[in-house]
Amino acid sequence: MEWSDVRIFLAIAREGSLGAAARVVGQTQPTMGRRLRALEAALGQALFQRTTDGFVLTDEGAAVMASAERMEEEALAFERRLAGRESTLSGQLRLAASDWFGSYVLTPVLAEFARRHPSVTVELLTDARLYSLARREADLAFRIKAFDEPDVISRRLLRMPYALYARRGDPRPRKDGRGTRLVTMNAAFGGMPDVTWLKKHLPQASVAFTSNNREAQARMCAEGIGVAVLPTALGEAFPELRRVDLGDPPPSRDTWLGYHKDLKRLNRLRSLLELLAERFAE
Amino acid sequence: MEWSDVRIFLAIAREGSLGAAARVVGQTQPTMGRRLRALEAALGQALFQRTTDGFVLTDEGAAVMASAERMEEEALAFERRLAGRESTLSGQLRLAASDWFGSYVLTPVLAEFARRHPSVTVELLTDARLYSLARREADLAFRIKAFDEPDVISRRLLRMPYALYARRGDPRPRKDGRGTRLVTMNAAFGGMPDVTWLKKHLPQASVAFTSNNREAQARMCAEGIGVAVLPTALGEAFPELRRVDLGDPPPSRDTWLGYHKDLKRLNRLRSLLELLAERFAE
DNA sequence: TTCTTTCCATGCAAAAATGCATGAACAAAA
DNA sequence: TTTTGTTCATGCATTTTTGCATGGAAAGAA
Known part of the structure; x- marks a missing residue:
């Protein structure tokens, strides 16, 4: 058995197709097919079933999957150990x-x-x-x-301070936030502490825009779409933005x-x- | 890093020379040298020192030896697992x-x-x-x-019975063993129970021949060199040999x-x- | 010293593996 | 149904790897 083929076996098992596996290991689809065939021939057993939706592990393939994974872990450890000893600054x-x-x-x-x-x-x-x-x-x-x-x-x-930002020149939000529009994190990030902080300080504000991308939030805020809680390192980089102090700063992270x-x-x-x-x- | 080259690394580390390692993995000496060079190039570090008496691990090589060995263990487990599932009687x-x-x-x-x-x-x-x-x-x-x-x-x-054998026609040993010559296991096997048994029953006998090879002992005994404690399965196969009963049979194993x-x-x-x-x- | 043996490096030809291009099979979408 | 998009297999040219043969260096024996 060629050890390198175990790596190919793993890639195919994980990706489910020769082409995808080839991309992972940096080779071509025909090579993947041929190496897998060679491996199965060497072992005398089929590791995959060729189904209409891809390569699915046979019982035999599943039985050796754990060994292959541990082999990979050791190969990765091998390389890490060595990298950790490289003394050159290059x-x-x-x-x-x-x-x-x-x-x-x-x-x-x-x-x-x-x-x-x-x-x-x-x-x-x-x-x-x-x-x-x-x-x-x-x-x-x-x-x-x-x-x-x-x-x-x-x-x-480091501790990253956050602040509430609005477009320079826009009116300061009312105390309860009525009429103010918000630019916040995506719903998927619902539990973020700045969302809680916003709910507390501007309970009546409505959400204008959400994104998982802080920079997009900053840009929308700079366009005047709404106010946003941003890391100061980001907010200060936009000259169009101005910090809004509501007395109690948003939680830092x-x-x-x-x-x-x-x-x-x-x-x-x-x-x-x-x-x-x-x-x-x- | 080519996983197969780790196998070559292991072989060279164990054997100490390219030629010997080549024999172990079933390849040629030039290939071993080239694969090792390729591995070292890929890792960017030398794994061996080329000394006058062979390839000696560098600190880096020694650092990854354990990982390589565990990788091998997993590769062997991989193959064993699969072999255990072969259902054919071939x-x-x-x-x-x-x-x-x-x-x-x-x-x-x-x-x-x-x-x-x-x-x-x-x-x-x-x-x-x-x-x-x-x-x-x-x-x-x-x-x-x-x-x-x-x-x-x-x-x-199974339990293998042992017996004392002498050449057919040779005189029966005296009670204390004086004058009798012995054919026994090698000194390296000093602690074997049949040696103890011989010392007890024929304390005065002298040792004529020792070997780590039971069959050689049987043949020497058949030549009349001395008496020997042999597994009966072996002793009975020689028509020139005859069982000698000293009352208490030698310990079986x-x-x-x-x-x-x-x-x-x-x-x-x-x-x-x-x-x-x-x-x-x- | 000289001879012998062992071991590694290298040139070269043969063998093997690889990538590209293509075709066939199949499923999903139009 | 036809079309489109995926996916795998295969022929062929190219690249890469391998093995053989050889040479040189070093160590041990005579």
Whole structure:
């Protein structure tokens, strides 16, 4: 049995089709089909049923799925261990953060880092989905909660203050919020503390626009669509916006960073962590 | 990183040279060298130091050795799981036993099995070293002790009686053994119960020949070199030998068989186990 | 020292794997 | 029904990998 084919087996099992699996492992569909056939021939058993809607694991395939997954985990650990020992200040560094945090908070620091270490390529992924640190989809991730994945080192980076913003020149909202329109997070984020805060301070206000994208909220707010609770780092970047003080500021939120412990000694990561700590020292 | 190259890494780490590793994985020395180079290039780090006496792991290589070994374990488990589901009565069946046990005790049963199941290839390994059931170096092993490896199913097969043998026509040993010469196990097997038994019954006898090979002992005994304690299954096979009764028979020994639990459902193994149980029923 | 053995690197030809293009099968949409 | 969009299999040219043969370096034996 060719060990590399186990990786292909996993990809097909997860994706359900040769083409999709090929994209995952970076090969072509015919190759995937041929390697799978070779694997099944070597094992003497069929791992998939070729059904009309894709490749479905046979009992045999399902029986070895767990082994294949553990094999993958060890392969990933193998690579992480080694990456953690790279002492050069070169190579790639992949960060994952929410969109506005990446653009407005991180970029200044990353620019400085890039200037200091020209042989390090920084890749910033701003994406709603959570990248896996264990699979090394990202080397460093930023979130608004502490990380609870195993083997991930989690640290509080900074406390991000929030404020209510309105378009410069627009009238100040009435006390109960009647007549005021709101720009807020998506319904999916209903539980967010700033939504609660808004309900308390402007109970009569109506919702004009929602989005899962803070920057889109800021732009809509700048267009005068409504008032919005925004991270100050974002709000202050728009000259059209003006802070509105309702006496009690909206709740601030912590931002955490996390990285896999195997990468603790990765020098380029360490350098960036130091710079981040320095720039965001409270 | 190519997963298959991890296997090559392991082989080189264990063997210490490209040529030896090539023999283990069934490839050639140049290929091993090139694959290793490719692996190191992909990882960006050297895994071995090329010293005058072979390939020695660097710190980096040592750091990932454990991951590579666990990866191998999972690969082996993958294959075992699948083998355990093969329902056909064909394919290979590899047995490991001590030399005389294999030749004199097993062969009759194996011959019968081979006749019954012509599409199963039985391979009998008689070798001093212990084959690993976990690595599937053998599907079924016979030993004189219960197996204590994890995940191995161990069962007592039979009790093998032993007896003292001398060449037919040679004089019976004196009561204290003075003047009698002995053919026994190697010094390395000093603690064997038959040695103790000999010391007790023929304390004055001297040792003429030792070997770790019971059959060699039987042949030397048949040549008249000395008396020997042999398994009766072996002793009775030599017409030149005659049983010598000293009143109290030498201790008999149990023979155990063991196989990996993942192979419990392997039909060809089950058939052989049934036949063995039948033929050796007490 | 010289001879022998062992081991790794490399050139080159043969073999194998890969990717592209295409065709067939099938399901969903028009 | 026809059309459209997916998905897998296969032929073929190309690229890549492999094995063989050879040479050189180093260590041990004579």
